[in-house]
Amino acid sequence: FWKTNAWNLLIVSIALLVIVFIPGLSAGIGTAHSWISIGGWFSVQPSEIVKLTFLFYLAAWLERRNQHGSKAMQESFLPFVAVLGTIIFLLILQPDVGTMSIISAMSLVVYFVAGAPLIHVFGLIAAGVAGIALLIATKPYRAARFMTFLNPELDPQGIGYHINQALLAIGSGGLFGLGYGLSRQKFEYLPEVVGDSIFAVIAEELGFIFALLVIGMYLLFLWRSIRIAQGAPDAFGRYVAVGIGSWIVIQALINIGSMAALMPMTGVTLPFISYGGTSLFVSLCAVGVVLNISKHAKT
Template identity: 35%
Template sequence: MSAEPVERTADATEQAGWTASARSQTAAVVGLLDRPLTSYYLVLGCTMMLLGLGLTMVLSASSVSQLQKTGSAFTLVQKQAMWMALGLPAMWVAARLQVKAFRALAYPLLLLSAIALSMALIPGLGREAGGATRWIDFGFVQLQPSEPAKLALVLWGADLLARKEKLKLLTDWRQLLVPLLPATGVLVLLVMFGSDLGTTLVLLTIFLALLWVIGAPGRLFLGMSGLICLLVAILIVVEPYRMRRLTGFLDPSGDPLGDRYQGMQGLYAVATGGWFGTGLGESRAKWDYLPHAETDFIFAIIGEELGLIGTLVVLGLFGLLAYAGLRIARRVKDPFMRLAASGATAWLVVQAIVNIGAVIGVLPITGIPLPLVSYGGSALIPTLIALGMLLAFAKREPGARQALAARGPGPASRALSWLGLARR
């Protein structure tokens, strides 16, 4: 007997072993994704990792400018840590609320958001930044009311459509749009009076996501999408600084020291990072080359200091967050939870795409922050509350309650028990 058939048999056996191993590993990964608490841990894990990365990068991106302005490199990171200290307990509370509590908060939050957006337009009270009147200046603190308006629209729109679906009213296309479209229009108009196109895009994305999930007819959805595209085009044309941004984006040969300056500096920063980056804290762009490095363009500093690997990690985390949010929306039974989870996921993911797209030069600059990473408490706290809401919904997926009960008490409960303060 020749050695060649024996070698072929050995190769075939080895190949079969590799195939079986790959199949078993794939089955193990699929098994992990099918567990009841997968969504819960994905949302929690991605949130914590993005928060940690964001706090680190805010310190790195703002250290030079804050040292020049205030004499301390830690001014903004201390403020961001304070906002996190307020936002994380709010997220913890939201993760423990009942679904009816979110529905009860929807209408008051929408009304308060509309009032706050109106207050931002009052001369002397509203403050302009980057060409847009986005802030309410209370003296000791400045708030951006358009951020909680996103959460308000998610909750109110989901509650409205869920009630109509329960009453079987959504067979008429007019019931799909009234009063959802007028209310969204009021928020959009108030935001646009403050010249904030980025937030307008996010609000309109939430509106379209709610229509898509509730099952709006294709013609209606396409018609609304076309109308929104036309509206956005008009808003760009009528505002000179937006038109300059758009023409600067479309014309690579434009003035590199004018309207294209920020975008080009962001691209230079990302390109400088290479595969592994220049090292944490070693950015050159933050030395007064890149405007708004700690807010709108923090992704550029990540690309420069942590390289392609760092940017892929950020993209992966947002991808996992999107998967978890859509998984929650698909697995929960309650229509309100399905709509609210979809709306919140669309808000966070589209905002991240628009921010990152502007940094890498594939989308025009709109001035919206990168969720959980960019500096800013007005954006951070509503985002954490929305993620807490997703955690609350994840605990209501099939089998999740049983899995949580089998897991036993968490660290907080064990600590309270040790102190004699836990419920008996």
């Protein structure tokens, strides 16, 4: 089903990305307008849906290209860039740089696993770095976030407030934490405590060791996804399993890295843990797909 309907699913999800710009249907938080509001009581985030639908399309398309030999794979570069570029463009307009980064990195991993020429892979990495630098330079609030990443103490009561409160929460937890439910930072200090900042609360309440276990669980998920990919019955299943494993881990590392001031704040959720209906729903669907591939795996 996913392979045969991959293109249709992608078209629908891209259409949803366009709908977020329609007045009356669009809903936003902060500077991002990434949600479709339905009746004022229900909202959907299309950028989360497109992670999975684009992966299905990419896996099905790369499988077909590989069946026609290495020359067809080399000729696939421009079509790959065109489709990915369309999605990136729509995400930048929202703007949702965090999701853009996740989809780009996931796509690059799958493209590499499918046998893409290294010159294409390195070229895309270079273009991605240049593109991110341009995005930072052209928007003052992004430049301010980047400067705060370089120096969290630059504006602790302004643009640097979020990261400083997150670092304080993580540092307060020590090795074993303050105890379950005993976080102090989550009470009117740390923003987005059930969303983007949930990892900082985990580290404060349960400690550094438990926080490492959380990271270890994501790495275990990646390892299992790779093992499942190795035994997948076809190339489509292999690419999808690798893509989902890399997507979940990349998203987790971006979230955790931003909370630990290892990278600029992006606003992405922590998979399976952060509050967020569309994000959680799509992530669980992705896990179901991996389990289905595992069910039909050769090993």
